[in-house]
Amino acid sequence: MNSDWLTTASTLSKALPYLQRYDGATVVIKFGGHAMGSDEAMETFARDIVLMQQVGVNPVIVHGGGPMINKMLERLNIKSEFVDGKRVTDAATMEVVEMVLSGLVNKRIVQAINAQGGRAVGLSGKDANLITCDPADPKLGLVGIPRDIDPTLLNKLFEADMIPVIAPLGAGDNGETFNINGDTMAGSIAANLKADRLLLLTDVSGVKNAKGEVLTELTPEKIRDLTASGVIAGGMIPKTETALTAIEGGVRAVVILDGRAPNACLLELFTDHGAGSLIRIPT
Numbered sequence: 318m319n320s321d322w323l324t325t326a327s328t329l330s331k332a333l334p335y336l337q338r339y340d341g342a343t344v345v346i347k348f349g350g351h352a353m354g355s356d357e358a359m360e361t362f363a364r365d366i367v368l369m370q371q372v373g374v375n376p377v378i379v380h381g382g383g384p385m386i387n388k389m390l391e392r393l394n395i396k397s398e399f400v401d402g403k404r405v406t407d408a409a410t411m412e413v414v415e416m417v418l419s420g421l422v423n424k425r426i427v428q429a430i431n432a433q434g435g436r437a438v439g440l441s442g443k444d445a446n447l448i449t450c451d452p453a454d455p456k457l458g459l460v461g462i463p464r465d466i467d468p469t470l471l472n473k474l475f476e477a478d479m480i481p482v483i484a485p486l487g488a489g490d491n492g493e494t495f496n497i498n499g500d501t502m503a504g505s506i507a508a509n510l511k512a513d514r515l516l517l518l519t520d521v522s523g524v525k526n527a528k529g530e531v532l533t534e535l536t537p538e539k540i541r542d543l544t545a546s547g548v549i550a551g552g553m554i555p556k557t558e559t560a561l562t563a564i565e566g567g568v569r570a571v572v573i574l575d576g577r578a579p580n581a582c583l584l585e586l587f588t589d590h591g592a593g594s595l596i597r598i599p600t
């Protein structure tokens with residue numbers, strides 16, 4: 318018999334304890350704008366999500382889209398102001414952010430999942446009052462932090478075997494639209510749902526130390542040290558902050574991993590290999 322088939326059968330057989338462990342579990346996956354690569358990578362990601370759902374997991378996707386927003390702002394020649402290296406989201410920028418996230422990026426993921434036989438539904442935090450925001454920092458304009466979460470719609474979608482795909486936007490109390498960091502949004506949703514796992518898919522293989530080595534296990538204390546010494550910087554700051562607040566909020570474990578690696582989610586959930594940096598409260 319072809320040895321590939323034997324390997325496939327053996328892999329499936331070894332996955333049984335993991336499949337049992339995650340039966341009925343809720344797993345929130347942040348799909349970073351930087352993790353979204355080629356159409357092939359999107360297809361593999363989508364197939365992993367549909368497989369997860371098929372074996373009894375309730376997956377929730379929250380996505381980013383930084384590179385896609387930047388490209389569209391450039392195309393439309395919309396110039397932004399920056400404060401401390403962070404873009405100020407004014408009304409004109411916000412229009413583009415919403416169009417790109419809720420339109421282009423969200424629907425690309427929804428379509429990719431549905432093409433693999435899943436039933437994904439594209440939302441933003443505005444739908445059914447999923448997320449209501451407060452302004453994060455008035456200097457940064459329309460950037461919000463989640464305040465209230467109403468998970469009613471998500472629970473209805475789980476019951477119907479549908480997969481929510483959420484763009485990181487939320488409504489303000491005065492009719493504003495706020496842009497939310499995708500990691501922050503994913504963490505708030507994971508904590509509200511008391512998710513079993515939060516996977517943050519990005520474009521590096523995990524959190525690196527000063528020597529550039531990936532740290533496979535991280536404690537809250539280690540994260541605080543690495544942040545204070547500036548080793549954790551830029552886009553990794555909201556990820557590790559999110560990991561800490563999600564764990565404090567009742568999420569069992571958070572993993573930061575390379576979403577461009579083939580079958581990253583399956584490798585993490587259904588094998589004993591694991592991938593990336595695992596963050597949990599030390600036992």
Ligand SMILES: Nc1ncnc2c1ncn2[C@@H]1O[C@H](COP(=O)(O)OP(=O)(O)OP(=O)(O)O)[C@@H](O)[C@H]1O
Pocket residue numbers: 348349350351352380381382383384499500518519520521523524525526548549550551552553554
């Ligand atoms: N200690 C560190 N270890 C690993 N990466 C780090 C570290 N400090 C900073 N980074 C940076 O964080 C980046 C990941 O965050 P980034 O916000 O760019 O991507 P993303 O969140 O996946 O995408 P998006 O923001 O579009 O959703 C890495 O590409 C890396 O350059």
Ligand SMILES: [Mg+2]
Pocket residue numbers: 349381383500552
């Ligand atoms: Mg980011």
